[in-house]
Amino acid sequence: MSVEEHARRQAAAMERNGCWPGHSPWVRSAMTALPRHVFTPDTVWTWDGHAWEPLTRSVDEKRWAAAVYQGPFDATVTQLEGGLPSSSLSCPSVVADMLDSLRLDPGHRVLELGTGTGWNAALLAHRAGPGVVTSVEVDLHLAAEAERRLAAAGLVVAVHVGDGAAGWLQGSPFDRVIATYAVEEVPWAWVEQTRPGGRIVTPWGRLGHVALTVADDGASAEGWVQGLGMFMPARGVEQGLELHRVRERHPCGPKDAVFGRAAAGLADASLLFALRVLLPDVRVSTDRGAAAATAWLHDAHSSWACLTDHPDGRTTVERGGPRHLHEEIAGAWEQWEQAGRPSLYDFGMTRTEHEQWIWSEVDGVRRRWEPTLAPRPVPGAAA
Numbered sequence: 001m002s003v004e005e006h007a008r009r010q011a012a013a014m015e016r017n018g019c020w021p022g023h024s025p026w027v028r029s030a031m032t033a034l035p036r037h038v039f040t041p042d043t044v045w046t047w048d049g050h051a052w053e054p055l056t057r058s059v060d061e062k063r064w065a066a067a068v069y070q071g072p073f074d075a076t077v078t079q080l081e082g083g084l085p086s087s088s089l090s091c092p093s094v095v096a097d098m099l100d101s102l103r104l105d106p107g108h109r110v111l112e113l114g115t116g117t118g119w120n121a122a123l124l125a126h127r128a129g130p131g132v133v134t135s136v137e138v139d140l141h142l143a144a145e146a147e148r149r150l151a152a153a154g155l156v157v158a159v160h161v162g163d164g165a166a167g168w169l170q171g172s173p174f175d176r177v178i179a180t181y182a183v184e185e186v187p188w189a190w191v192e193q194t195r196p197g198g199r200i201v202t203p204w205g206r207l208g209h210v211a212l213t214v215a216d217d218g219a220s221a222e223g224w225v226q227g228l229g230m231f232m233p234a235r236g237v238e239q240g241l242e243l244h245r246v247r248e249r250h251p252c253g254p255k256d257a258v259f260g261r262a263a264a265g266l267a268d269a270s271l272l273f274a275l276r277v278l279l280p281d282v283r284v285s286t287d288r289g290a291a292a293a294t295a296w297l298h299d300a301h302s303s304w305a306c307l308t309d310h311p312d313g314r315t316t317v318e319r320g321g322p323r324h325l326h327e328e329i330a331g332a333w334e335q336w337e338q339a340g341r342p343s344l345y346d347f348g349m350t351r352t353e354h355e356q357w358i359w360s361e362v363d364g365v366r367r368r369w370e371p372t373l374a375p376r377p378v379p380g381a382a383a
Contacts, residue, residue, distance in 0.1 A: 001062065006069035007035045010092065014072045019093040021100035030126040031096070036076075036089060037068050039119035039149050044068065045077040045085070052080055078117055079142070087116050087142060090180065094209075094229040095120060101211040101226040102176050102201045104128060111171065111193065112136070113164035113202075114180035118146030121157050124178070130156035134171045136164050167193045174198060184280075186212065186351045191221045203229070207276045210349045224348040228269045243285075243296060246304045250320035257317035259326050261333065263307035264293035270343045274336040277347075277358050277369045279328055297325040332372075339367060 001009075011032065014020055020028045044067050045052045057064040068076050072093040079087035099120075104110065108128050112121050115137035125133045137143035140161050147159040160168060164179065165187045172193035179190075182203035190200055191214055200212045200221060208228045212221035265271065267286040275284060286295045292311070298304040303321025310316065317326045336342070342360035347369075349358055358369045 001065070003037050003061065003065040003068070004035075006065045007037065010036075010069045010072065014092060014096070017072050017093070019072045019096055021096055024096075024100040024104075026104075026127050027096045027099045027123070030099075030123045031092065034119070034122045034126055034153060036092065036119060037065065038153065039117045039122060039146075040068050040076065040089060041078050041117065041145065045080055052077070052083070052085075079139075087139070089117055089119060091229070094227070095123070097227045097229075098178065098201050098203075098209055099123060099127075101209065102178055103199055103211075104176055107132065108175040109171070109173075110134065111168055111174040111177045111190075112180065113167070113177070113190075115143055115146045115159055116180055117142070118149045118157075118159075120178075120180055121146065121159070122150055122153055122155055125150070125155045125157050128176075131158075134158045134160065134168050134174075136160050136162045136168050138163055165189065169193060177201070179203065182207075185356050186221070186349070188351070188353050191351060191353075192218070194221070199223075201226070204349065205276055205280065208273055208344070212349060212351060220350060220352045222348065222350045225273065225344055228273060228344055243283075243298045243304060246298045246300065246302070247320060250303065252318050252320050257319070257326070259307050259315040259317050260330060261315065262293070263295035263309045263315050264288065265333075266295040266307070266329070267293075270341065270346075271333065271336055273344050273347060274339075274342070274369075275329065275332050278332040278335060278371060280371050282325055282328065284329070297329060299323060299325065 042058060043054050043056045044064060045054055046067050055064045055067050073091050075091045076089040077085045078089060104127050106129050110124050110128050110133045112124060112135040115121055115135040121133055121135040135157055137146065143159050143161045150157045167189040173195040174193055175195060175198050177190050177194050177200045179202040182205060184205055186202060194200055194214045196214050196216045196218050198214050201209060203209045209226050210223055211226050212223040214221045266284055272284060281299045283298055283300060284295060293309045295307040303323035303325055305317055305319035305325040307326060308316050340362045342362050346360045346362055347358060359366050360369065
């Protein structure tokens with residue numbers, strides 16, 4: 001199958017899964033005109049279960065194309081640093097969702113943080129027009145390659161080498177700001193460099209993305225969670241040990257513990273987001289196997305747990321390390337339920353110059369959420 005055929009199959013899969021945004025038809029047009037593979041480096045990386053394996057287009061184009069176009073919900077790793085992924089082409093469904101959330105119009109001045117391969121900048125330029133998109137990339141090599149690809153595609157985008165957290169003051173104010181990497185705290189520079197009424201779209205905490213609107217007085221930015229997805233962190237952020245490495249360092253301890261809930265319940269996107277807020281260092285993944293559902297928990301450093309559902313209704317726990325992650329998860333789960341089980345789209349974020357917080361709003365009541373603490377009502381919020 002040719003690269004072009006892979007691209008067409010992925011576009012069809014996006015259609016079947018409802019991934020093309022109905023309110024932003026330009027996204028599909030842009031992705032068709034500027035296909036993903038045009039902005040993909042010659043070598044990409046795939047996980048073979050034990051290590052990252054390079055796939056080079058000039059050596060095996062069929063496997064390379066399959067890795068570039070795995071599916072609507074699959075990212076393609078394009079760079080390793082220290083043995084871990086440091087840059088990728090985000091999964092196309094998330095790219096489409098974030099571009100839709102940006103509410104981009106022709107002529108808007110756009111700041112992109114994290115140029116990567118240049119594909120997202122190309123899509124932005126396709127919509128906004130020539131000479132109005134500025135992209136900042138911390139990696140000199142990535143920036144140079146992206147600039148080359150953008151020029152080859154006939155697109156006028158200003159690519160600069162710099163720290164994305166600082167934005168790009170020389171070009172401000174911008175109408176739209178979009179980041180392609182996850183941040184724990186939205187840099188205040190991004191708010192300062194966005195005009196009042198402008199929009200900032202960024203992944204938060206490697207789990208979901210938010211769209212913030214800058215207030216008329218420029219003193220804050222606020223908005224709702226837009227979707228759930230995994231993202232690369234900013235460069236220099238400790239990525240921690242992967243699950244299998246945590247398990248190697250901390251072998252299995254007790255095996256006879258029983259978890260009071262089904263592991264399958266941890267697949268709920270709204271619950272996952274609430275857990276991410278309450279337990280920011282605990283990572284959760286689930287697998288609905290043929291025999292039983294399992295959920296893996298780890299803190300990237302010291303502790304892990306595996307929850308397994310059984311046909312008799314029990315859910316057992318295996319774990320290693322000093323923390324009892326299953327008990328922490330159970331407590332946070334209870335807090336989410338006591339708060340009214342807010343959905344993913346009931347959550348939002350507020351950013352001021354000195355503070356950032358996550359809130360949820362259910363039935364007109366807004367609650368502020370803090371790590372490891374039960375959500376509490378916000379003074380002055382609607383009752």
